[in-house]
Amino acid sequence: DAGITQSPRHKVTETGxxxxxxxxxxxxxxxxxxxxxDPGHGLRLIHYSYGVKDTDKGEVSxxxxxxxxxxxxxxxxxxxxxxxxxxxxxxxxxxxxxDTQYFGPGTRLTVL
Amino acid sequence: SQQGEEDPQALSIQEGENATMNCxxxxxxxxxxxxxxxxxxxxxxxxxxxSNEREKHSGRLRVTLDTSKKSSSLLITASRAADTASYFxxxxxxxxxxxxxxxxxxxxx
Numbered sequence: 001d002a003g004i005t006q007s008p009r010h011k012v013t014e015t016g017x018x019x020x021x022x023x024x025x026x027x028x029x030x031x032x033x034x035x036x037x038d039p040g041h042g043l044r045l046i047h048y049s050y051g052v053k054d055t056d057k058g059e060v061s062x063x064x065x066x067x068x069x070x071x072x073x074x075x076x077x078x079x080x081x082x083x084x085x086x087x088x089x090x091x092x093x094x095x096x097x098x099d100t101q102y103f104g105p106g107t108r109l110t111v112l
Numbered sequence: 113s114q115q116g117e118e119d120p121q122a123l124s125i126q127e128g129e130n131a132t133m134n135c136x137x138x139x140x141x142x143x144x145x146x147x148x149x150x151x152x153x154x155x156x157x158x159x160x161x162x163s164n165e166r167e168k169h170s171g172r173l174r175v176t177l178d179t180s181k182k183s184s185s186l187l188i189t190a191s192r193a194a195d196t197a198s199y200f201x202x203x204x205x206x207x208x209x210x211x212x213x214x215x216x217x218x219x220x221x
Binding site: 033035040041042043044045048058090092097098099100101102103104105106 | 145147152154157202204207208209210
């Protein structure tokens, strides 16, 4: 899967708890993305990064924050998880903004 | 908001038949990409077609793009059971990739 891993792969948590998902790449790609996938909605962009410490919001960014302190890692944090954030989260990387994106295996998050 | 919209949503075909999926979009784009997702897995890139291209081939895949109609089609020829998956179109515009809701394709052996 193009040198991209996500951790954890599965997580069950309770409403109100903080959660951090990690995306790690070994490709040295500049762009990194976080998406969520829900039935009936396809993939929706949460946040993306175009370099170390450079991030921007996607279409469903409320309730999420991100950080990128080094090229290889992009963290997605749910400050206070809600049941509506139950989803499958995918990280993707790309060398250029208009280029092919390579996806990680996904993290299935359940918020009870 | 969702940019790409695929049609049909679900398709069931016999092995060896061709499968065609369509995608429409609303705004101007830089390129359009198709991805495949097998159950429980991440998305895999299939093919990218730029806005100044009209047709592109890759193995058993053929993609067309009609920017005047804001639509694209993906043709998979001589389908195999391994082609069973969800297929997504994604349009690049406004500095981001926007995905459609996906087509579920089932190839019956």
